[in-house]
Structures are given as C-alpha cells and as structure tokens.
Amino acid sequence: PFQPQEVSNKIAELLSSPEINAEVKIIFQTVENLHIACPKNLGDWYFTGDYPTPGGNRVVNKAFMNFYEGKDARAY
Incomplete structure (x- = not known):
C-alpha cells in the first residue's frame, strides 16, 4: 500500500530532529531491487x-x- 518513496520519506522524518541542521535522506530498498542487486541470492x-x-x-x-x-x- 505504500510506495518506496513514501517509506523513505517517513523513515527520514522519523530520524530527523529539529536540533540537527542536516538533511536526512533514506533510500528504501524494495525486494524487487534487492533481487536485481543480489541475483544469485534469493x-x-x-x-x-x-x-x-x-x-x-x-x-x-x-x-x-x-x-x-x-x-x-x-x-x-
């Protein structure tokens, strides 16, 4: 039900803090892309x-x- 970008954005939001002046970006790895990245390990x-x-x-x-x-x- 959630798109990978929505998951990434929410995790970044949860890990961000007003006390930190750094931009937090998260790259959520989908299972489909995991299969592409590790084709011999399913x-x-x-x-x-x-x-x-x-x-x-x-x-x-x-x-x-x-x-x-x-x-x-x-x-x-």
Whole structure:
C-alpha cells in the first residue's frame, strides 16, 4: 500500500530532529531491487515472510512468541 518513496520519506522524518541542521535522506530498498542487486541470492524470506520450509515458519513463530512473552531464549 505504500510506495518506496513514501517509506523513505517517513523513515527520514522519523530520524530527523529539529536540533540537527542536516538533511536526512533514506533510500528504501524494495525486494524487487534487492533481487536485481543480489541475483544469485534469493533468500528474501527475512523481508517477505515467504519462508522456504515449514520449519522456517515454526522458528519465526516461536521467535515472535518468545519476544512477545519477554523470554530471552532461542527459537530453535
């Protein structure tokens, strides 16, 4: 629903401060452009949530539950 430029602008806004006289610009990398930049590495699951195996889904769900419950434990 958001365009890459909108995401970039919002992140720059969040990172900017009235006390700093520097212009902040963020370049948001889309998944499509990530594939172009790294054509031999299509492991985009971290960004897309498209995990390659049921085990990957299980681990990420367990990691989220650990985070939500405040547990400092590995998910695997």
